[in-house]
Amino acid sequence: MESSSPVAAAAPAPAGAAPPTIVLEVFRYLPDSEDAPRYERFTVPYRHDWVVLDALNHIKDRLDESLAFRWSCRMGVCGSCGMMVNGAPVLTCGAFLRDYLPGPVRVEPLTHFPVSRDLIINMEDFIHKMEAARTWLIPKEPRRLEEGEYRQTPAQLAQYKQFTLCINCMCCYAACPVYGLDSTFVGPAALALGQRYNLDSRDGGQAERAEVLQSDHGVWHCTFVGDCSRACPKGVDPAGAIQMGKVQGTVEYMKALLLPGRRARAQG
Amino acid sequence: MARSNEPIVWSLFAAGGMVAALFLPVTVVLIGFAVPLGWLDAERLWEVVHHPLGRIFLFVLIALSLFHAGHRLRFTLVDMGLRGASHALAGLFYGAATLGSLLAAWLLLT
Structure with a gap:
């Protein structure tokens, strides 16, 4: 994309200019081996059409494959990806990053349930x-x-x-x-x-x-x-x-x- | 699990919420503002209150509002952490509402 755009190529890009990113503070917890939960910060690319679930999948694919969360359909039908985003229970497949600018976005497991691992609750x-x-x-x-x-x-x-x-x-x-x-x-x-x-x-x-x-x-x-x-x-x-x-x-x-x-x- | 006896107090609470919302503000404006400010002749209001329908209206308004308030206070305190005292609170608040209702009945209907 950058090389095909003469405008972008001509513009003197500041050294080390990062693409727009957003920070996620993700709840991490392994009840069997850890005494208390902690929050881990991940910097992920910001895209206008990305939802919180896209950002979590980016983390799992590129940054930390040990992150555990439930998801399936990506379209608000299966009911798997409910989590707390900035303290409110939502389907993360329907929670757009653009509604949480500038971040950070805090992602936690659904409250009132015991945690099995990271963002997965015991239902x-x-x-x-x-x-x-x-x-x-x-x-x-x-x-x-x-x-x-x-x-x-x-x-x-x-x-x-x-x-x-x-x-x-x-x-x-x-x-x-x-x-x-x-x-x-x-x-x-x-x-x-x-x-x-x-x-x-x-x-x-x-x-x-x-x-x-x-x-x-x-x-x-x-x-x-x-x-x-x-x-x-x-x-x-x-x-x-x-x-x-x-x-x-x-x-x-x-x-x-x-x-x-x-x-x-x-x-x- | 046994079926709850809550419908008795809940129906009084629900009916009380409706009459309180519809008629309590009007009654407060009439008695608390309209008469003291001279918009309404106190003698005329007195006649309305003494009419049998006026007495029944006031009794229903007072009794149901008391049960509404009692139920609300009970569950507010239960949610604030007094869940173990739910039965004691029920006795206290519904008892107070019953006493208030009996007092209202005695003053208005006898």
Whole structure:
């Protein structure tokens, strides 16, 4: 590029002029062999169209191959590359370096989770929460294959579609101060996905899910801070889903309290 | 996990938030500013307050606002580190809200 540009060649380049660069302060930690985490500074090329993940891949390819981080799709779909960038939980594939000028850019693992290595967190607790909230379809009525598919109208789909956009990136857990204070809280994504299936016309698992969703560690642990919805890179609004869960839970609770016939069913 | 009994206090909190947001500022302006500044005749406001609907309005406003405030204070303190005292705080704040509501009922509805 430089040799093909007569302007650049003619300009008296100052000695040692570096191309534009930006500094990344990267969290490094090997819990098995190191007592405490440290921050390592890397100077990487600055490109207008580079995201933080590009800079991390540059570090791993050219500067330090021992840096560990998760990533896969580079396009905000897989949910692997969620990290804290300058203290905020984001998908690093969508966090442009140009929004953090002049740097340095501090990159850390998602907060509120134990660190496995460098920027990789241990997501076991999150997996358990998803299992506990039964975030899958529990069919209202079993159907044989020859009976055909479960049919749904566009209006029924619209009831829950927004909440299907969750990519399990855990940015909402890193954003949630309630989860940060007490990790027994089921947390935003698992509650929103539980709500997603509760709202599905094909689903009949509401009572089963309520054991966790309507417990003291479920929707009732949430104090509606709303940072989960601000952090969500997919616009899912977990806080809204949790509030819907509170209203539905209250209606069910009052019905069970006031209509004796329903009590056994709701508590079963 | 057992189902939570939180819906009882949460529904009072939610209803209290709504009535407090909609009616508390108006009530404060009427009683705290409009009457002292002479924009509104105190005798007329007194008549409104003595009307059965006015009494019910004030009772609902006071009782639900107290439960709203109690719930909010409880969770503010829990989030500030008093998680272990959550049940004690619940007893204290909902108890105070219940006493305040009973006092309001006695003053307004008897």
